[in-house]
């Protein structure tokens with residue numbers, strides 16, 4: 001992690017950082033091109049100017065930290081101009097406390113950076129687009145340093161459960177414990193209490209044995225409530241206590257039990273609007289949103305599509321087929337209302353269809369992605385030609401063979417289109433005699 005300290009007291013801060021074991025480059029002067037983190041100390045009225053400079057030079061995703069003391073915060077009015085997700089305000093009562101705070105923040109950033117660079121993360125959560133990287137950075141922070149409940153919001157199929165599992169796996173206190181998933185859309189009104197809290201023997205007809213519910217099973221780990229926005233109001237009320245107190249009663253039992261779990265929830269609904277309309281309890285909303293992470297839709301990170309396609313092909317377990325450039329162009333341009341899940345299904349279907357050929361060509365796309373998307377996707381003739389040449393190379397043809405084949409096809413097509421050799425020759429910019437010779441496989445001499 002390369003850090004630039006654009007800071008009145010930069011040398012002292014650099015010394016503290018080195019003492020805290022920050023191993024990477026720390027610069028106290030210089031242009032700072034390519035620096036990942038820039039720290040500016042507010043106070044001398046230079047913050048806005050410094051921000052303007054650094055925000056132009058920061059790589060994506062970078063971090064721009066403004067340090068303020070109680071004395072300088074009002075003067076810098078940072079919140080007015082900084083772009084969300086990049087700038088970070090660190091405040092402290094005085095200069096010494098600010099120094100300590102900044103050191104802590106940078107040490108944490110370095111740890112997050114190491115997580116973001118880890119191979120295991122990229123193998124699971126594929127994508128390098130700025131919006132996805134920012135999402136992973138927040139998830140890493142919530143998982144590694146956060147303790148409270150976290151709500152993941154985003155469209156269906158965009159990776160909320162995958163992110164919830166990352167929060168669990170990054171949490172040092174929970175990762176060795178269970179990760180228990182409850183899909184709230186499948187909780188029936190009659191059995192939901194038992195599924196969440198368990199039941200005593202004989203609590204209801206067919207309750208032949210006592211049983212633990214999801215809350216008990218999640219003890220020591222994470223309880224993941226998927227689609228929490230679908231929970232009925234009475235169940236929302238019962239959840240409140242267990243979330244706050246971590247105590248619950250089994251159905252048909254009177255004694256309180258304890259379960260120590262971390263709560264993560266996901267929804268594709270606008271829960272704030274549901275709170276406004278009375279569909280979701282406001283008190284529950286505030287208890288599940290200590291952290292909120294928005295998972296971006298695939299449309300917001302189209303540049304990640306090629307890597308995701310390769311990732312899903314590799315999951316097939318067989319020899320990974322080669323993809324024609326125009327196939328990738330179409331996959332990249334198509335719409336996926338079902339987000340990454342839909343892309344995954346398309347890729348796996350294509351791979352099934354082409355199994356054994358080793359190459360995914362446009363033929364395997366028919367019926368795979370919605371016609372609307374296919375027809376909207378412009379395919380240039382260069383892409384089509386590139387795809388054909390790639391196929392010929394795959395078939396082992398050399399330059400001469402490819403040239404001859406292309407030429408004879410061009411002659412054939414021009415004649416078909418124009419209906420006569422003379423007009424076809426005109427179209428191709430050669431004389432009719434030259435065309436006849438070419439058709440007979442002889443090279444015309446100059447001037448023919």
Ligand SMILES: Nc1ncnc2c1ncn2[C@@H]1O[C@H](COP(=O)(O)OP(=O)(O)OP(=O)(O)O)[C@@H](O)[C@H]1O
Pocket residue numbers: 124125126127154155156157158159160161162163226266268308311340341344
């Ligand atoms: N960045 C990613 N890298 C690799 N696979 C991904 C990524 N994002 C999503 N997936 C895969 O896409 C599929 C859907 O993801 P997931 O189930 O996490 O979505 P979701 O938002 O929870 O969906 P829903 O709202 O329907 O519950 C899964 O197979 C998941 O592994």
